Amino acid sequence: MEYVAAIDVGGTTMKGGLVARDGTILRRERRPTPRAEGPDRVIAAISAFVSDLCRAGPVAVGLAVPGLVTDTHAVYSAAFGWRDVPVSAFADVDLPVALGHDVRAAGEAELAYGAGGRDVLFVPIGTGIAGAVVLSGSLYGGAAGWAGQIGHIPVRPDGLPCGCGQRGCLAAYASAGAVAARCGETSAEPVVRRVMEGDEAAVAVWAEAVEALALALATYTLLLDPALIVIGGGLSLAGDALLDPLRARLRERLAFRPAPAVRASRLGTNAGLLGAGLLGWRAQEVTGSPHRPGAAPRGCP
Numbered sequence: 001m002e003y004v005a006a007i008d009v010g011g012t013t014m015k016g017g018l019v020a021r022d023g024t025i026l027r028r029e030r031r032p033t034p035r036a037e038g039p040d041r042v043i044a045a046i047s048a049f050v051s052d053l054c055r056a057g058p059v060a061v062g063l064a065v066p067g068l069v070t071d072t073h074a075v076y077s078a079a080f081g082w083r084d085v086p087v088s089a090f091a092d093v094d095l096p097v098a099l100g101h102d103v104r105a106a107g108e109a110e111l112a113y114g115a116g117g118r119d120v121l122f123v124p125i126g127t128g129i130a131g132a133v134v135l136s137g138s139l140y141g142g143a144a145g146w147a148g149q150i151g152h153i154p155v156r157p158d159g160l161p162c163g164c165g166q167r168g169c170l171a172a173y174a175s176a177g178a179v180a181a182r183c184g185e186t187s188a189e190p191v192v193r194r195v196m197e198g199d200e201a202a203v204a205v206w207a208e209a210v211e212a213l214a215l216a217l218a219t220y221t222l223l224l225d226p227a228l229i230v231i232g233g234g235l236s237l238a239g240d241a242l243l244d245p246l247r248a249r250l251r252e253r254l255a256f257r258p259a260p261a262v263r264a265s266r267l268g269t270n271a272g273l274l275g276a277g278l279l280g281w282r283a284q285e286v287t288g289s290p291h292r293p294g295a296a297p298r299g300c301p
């Protein structure tokens with residue numbers, strides 16, 4: 001069976017593995033992202049991870065990274081502080097390698113293996129909030145690759161400061177990171193538990209997060225008329241505690257048109273890894289020669 005090596009590089013964790021063409025994850029491994037040690041250490045850690053996965057003999061490599069990304073370069077990432085890093089710096093192997101944007105790759109995995117549909121917004125909610133915009137069946141990146149920054153849509157004029165430099169962003173109210181920090185917790189899971197128990201402070205923060213999300217999703221819905229909104233990332237694991245009030249508030253905000261369906265991701269937190277896998281398969285189709293039985297193993301140092 002053929003498979004690709006795939007790595008989804010997140011702010012705190014790199015999720016790597018071997019992925020078959022049908023989306024079966026044959027091997028899975030998590031490693032910490034050494035973000036605090038600087039951009040070069042992160043690049044070296046990715047490169048070492050690629051080399052290790054390549055020992056298993058994949059036919060190609062797919063890498064999903066955050067920030068502004070082209071097919072050949074990680075142009076910019078505020079999270080990692082890198083600029084114009086060529087794909088060869090991440091993967092020094094003699095195999096087809098594809099680089100892509102983490103959230104758009106995850107959105108593509110949702111289309112291929114999860115939600116499906118032609119007009120879809122995929123919103124992973126984790127440390128931050130991002131969006132993959134699917135219009136008429138195609139992922140839309142915008143003029144320069146900045147499309148989908150739904151986490152930085154202002155939902156409160158002059159509201160809380162956001163890490164991006166703006167104020168009142170959706171992410172400052174509704175990201176898992178913000179929800180946890182506003183409740184004095186280190187993760188969003190204890191907040192969900194406190195909400196279930198009726199803890200007043202947690203319920204207030206949660207309600208504000210739901211309201212902020214409903215406002216941003218109503219804006220998106222009015223502008224682009226999606227058939228489906230898929231919520232992913234860590235916060236989607238809250239399930240109905242998040243989705244039921246969110247659906248209700250979105251319906252109430254849309255007076256003259258029906259609300260789109262809102263669902264939790266079926267891929268859970270694997271969407272990014274599967275998306276990186278799809279990048280790898282595309283690289284193999286575009287640049288890879290057919291993997292010949294009996295041929296010398298390629299590319300693995």
Ligand SMILES: [Zn+2]
Nearest residue numbers: 152162164169
């Ligand atoms: Zn922001």
